[in-house]
Amino acid sequence: MIHSFHIFSVCVIEVRSSVCVIEVRVDWYWRGTCCCVFNAVLFLSQVRLQVQNVDKPLYRGTYHCFQSIVRQESILGLYKGIGSPMMGLTFINAIVFGVQGTVMRQLGRDSPLNQFLAGSAAGTIQCVICCPMELAKTRMQMQGTGEYKSTRKHYKNSLDCLVRIYRKEGVWGINRGMLTTLAREAPAFGFYFLTYDCLTRSLGCEPDDPYMIPKLLLAGGMSGIASWLSTYPVDVIKSRLQADGVGGVLQYNGILDCVQQSYRKEGWRVFTRGLTSTLLRAFPVNAATFATVTLFLMYMRGEGEGVKDCEPAPAMQQPQPQQSSL
Numbered sequence: 001m002i003h004s005f006h007i008f009s010v011c012v013i014e015v016r017s018s019v020c021v022i023e024v025r026v027d028w029y030w031r032g033t034c035c036c037v038f039n040a041v042l043f044l045s046q047v048r049l050q051v052q053n054v055d056k057p058l059y060r061g062t063y064h065c066f067q068s069i070v071r072q073e074s075i076l077g078l079y080k081g082i083g084s085p086m087m088g089l090t091f092i093n094a095i096v097f098g099v100q101g102t103v104m105r106q107l108g109r110d111s112p113l114n115q116f117l118a119g120s121a122a123g124t125i126q127c128v129i130c131c132p133m134e135l136a137k138t139r140m141q142m143q144g145t146g147e148y149k150s151t152r153k154h155y156k157n158s159l160d161c162l163v164r165i166y167r168k169e170g171v172w173g174i175n176r177g178m179l180t181t182l183a184r185e186a187p188a189f190g191f192y193f194l195t196y197d198c199l200t201r202s203l204g205c206e207p208d209d210p211y212m213i214p215k216l217l218l219a220g221g222m223s224g225i226a227s228w229l230s231t232y233p234v235d236v237i238k239s240r241l242q243a244d245g246v247g248g249v250l251q252y253n254g255i256l257d258c259v260q261q262s263y264r265k266e267g268w269r270v271f272t273r274g275l276t277s278t279l280l281r282a283f284p285v286n287a288a289t290f291a292t293v294t295l296f297l298m299y300m301r302g303e304g305e306g307v308k309d310c311e312p313a314p315a316m317q318q319p320q321p322q323q324s325s326l
């Protein structure tokens with residue numbers, strides 16, 4: 001059910017205050033499952049490499065990380081922490097594309113600055129879900145490894161993790177890392193939509209173009225990579241702050257202390273830890289996400305098959321009220 005919800009979220013677009021949903025074909029169910037599993041497995045190596053203790057490193061790189069996890073925690077170890085993204089991504093994607101479209105309509109003019117501002121607004125609002133979701137994911141992924149071995153069975157699952165943190169630390173506790181999440185997501189989503197808008201315009205993604213879908217996939221994948229590269233160092237600090245305390249001992253006294261300790265111990269390279277697996281994941285996941293949403297919006301604008309006389313619009317332009325017929 002959660003897998004279909006995941007694809008459902010990419011198809012649920014807020015259009016003119018009415019939510020329209022297209023039929024989700026069965027084969028998209030399995031694409032959603034693969035997308036979520038691919039997402040979670042690469043998210044796992046990203047966090048493990050970002051947070052591991054440099055004095056006693058467990059992993060030498062992305063591939064060694066996969067090998068070690070399969071050998072020490074079985075193939076199921078790769079799916080640690082999959083629960084929270086499976087639940088959270090449903091609502092995050094729906095919020096992101098709904099808010100971005102609404103803000104673009106409010107801003108009126110489709111310009112690069114407005115694309116960046118609308119994306120930043122979407123990235124800021126979705127942090128309400130993204131921060132607790134990534135806190136649970138990070139803690140589930142880190143428990144039972146390295147110096148966290150003693151916490152092997154501390155949390156039963158992602159929901160149990162959030163409930164325990166809430167009972168012990170209240171609302172502040174489940175929003176640990178919110179400042180760094182906002183510092184990462186607001187600019188990242190601005191670049192996410194700005195890059196996609198610029199690339200789809202320069203590639204000329206027109207409905208009657210035989211290469212439209214490959215161009216949409218390329219533009220979406222590059223937008224995901226550009227957005228992660230834009231604020232990746234902030235993501236490393238966020239992961240370290242959210243993992244802090246899993247073994248019971250708090251290592252950092254806040255964001256600045258985490259930055260200073262990390263840089264002092266490991267140099268500037270610390271801010272690229274886990275970047276390979278992040279970029280390996282960012283391209284296909286965002287290629288699929290943006291292509292699906294764009295094709296859906298084209299369908300809603302009546303630019304689909306057989307409709308040739310309409311004026312091609314920017315890829316992410318929302319349909320006019322009279323076109324939203326669902």
Ligand SMILES: NC(=[NH2+])NCCC[C@H](N)C(=O)O
Nearest residue numbers: 185188189192224227228282
């Ligand atoms: N932190 C970011 N780069 N956010 C923008 C991309 C978000 C996208 N849902 C992904 O997970 O790749």
